Amino acid sequence: MKQDFNEISLQNEDIEIMLLLEAIFIKYGYDFRGYSQAHIKRRILRRKELLGLSSVLEMISRVLDDRSFFDTLMMDFSINVTEMFRDPGFYKQFRSEVVPILRTYPYLRIWHAGCSSGEEVYSMAILLKEENLYEKAQIYATDFNEDVLENAKEGILSIDALKEYTYNYQLSGGLSSFSDYYIAKYDSAIIEPSLKKKIIFADHNLVTDGVFGEMHVVLCRNVMIYFGKALQSKVTGLFYDSLCNGGFLCLGTKESLKFTEYEKYFECFSEEYKIYRKKFKA
């Protein structure tokens, strides 16, 4: 299916999209140039349509003049969809296979990269609590979208989703009752405050920021699916550099290291749930 470069006739619209991403990078420092083109293009054209603009070119001048329009595009590009205990089987596997290994460490450093509004982080906090590992853990939860990070810190859960979360929690091998972990108000639910104690939320861009500490576990789930292959490789390199020997890298269940240069530096610990382990140096 591969075409020669000469055969590819870039449509004007594609060129305009490249220029828009360039403009955003130069002006605001957020680099979307290595993201999946299908994803970015879909989002840009949707926004163009919503605003009734006639071309992507118009979006360029607008984004340069108007910070709030950049914020809108930032929201469009960073898909923030998440759940508590998404893919319950992953948490089950983590509990039964990874936790016994984590018990052997004197302390634990865990990094959730691309944590969105925090549901994944709180799920892990609950799991660690139930396994009596929470007190010796330090959890770093990062995202490049400051608005969702604010939501994450507040720990507010959607009431509508509680039923689904409860079901996920049960499937994930939870030892208690999910309702122990939130306080329900009439129109919202808030995460039990003690779960926040060991979590540090911070702004971090995987494309442009670097390593900030040595981790035993890195979770980066459903983030790199929005990246092109080259960027996936680069960011996997960042995780490799951040992990201790034998440290765990957990991806989303439909992601893999197969198409990155780093596959050979990791051992596949769970094929089904995409848990990888950094190889010990020979």
Place this chain on the structure above:
Amino acid sequence: MVYKAVVIGTSTGGMAALGEVLHALPRNFPLPILIVQHISSRSDGFIVRYLNELSAIRVKEADEKEQIEAGCAYISPPNYHMMLDQDSCIALSVDSKVSYARPSIDVLFETAADVLREGLIGVILTGANSDGSKGIAAIKKRGGIAIVQDPATAEAEAMPGYAIKAAQVDYVLSLKNIGAKLIEIVGV
């Protein structure tokens, strides 16, 4: 040949309908096939195994970033949108539902039409909602071919009905004739 891929979308009644269409295709079918079937988010891949059993071509669940190849059918995993990326690799997404569906037929058809232009053949089979009609329109706008199951022969007629209304489609056929038409178009 100008054609580069086939996309198929279906919902209610889709498993049997897909079975019939894929069963008709020879092992050396010269195009990749990308399929969205609306399915429960917790489903376990049964449909992939079932369709693979009864087809001469290979049927598999689509992997993130995999390059699409001739003679293979890729089914979108439950709870993910499937897109075709510029380099003809599959890109998955957990983006919100589109027309109440994830995977959404429109998302696949629109992104594939954008990349493959007149090289795309789109097929809408039985289904009980309107997903896919925007996608069919996008394919026709770019000069691709649109095939729709004859609503009168569909287990659920809404989806083919909406597709026919959304664009000037090329063929409205009974299930039995869709496989044969695909073979005729690509000339195996």
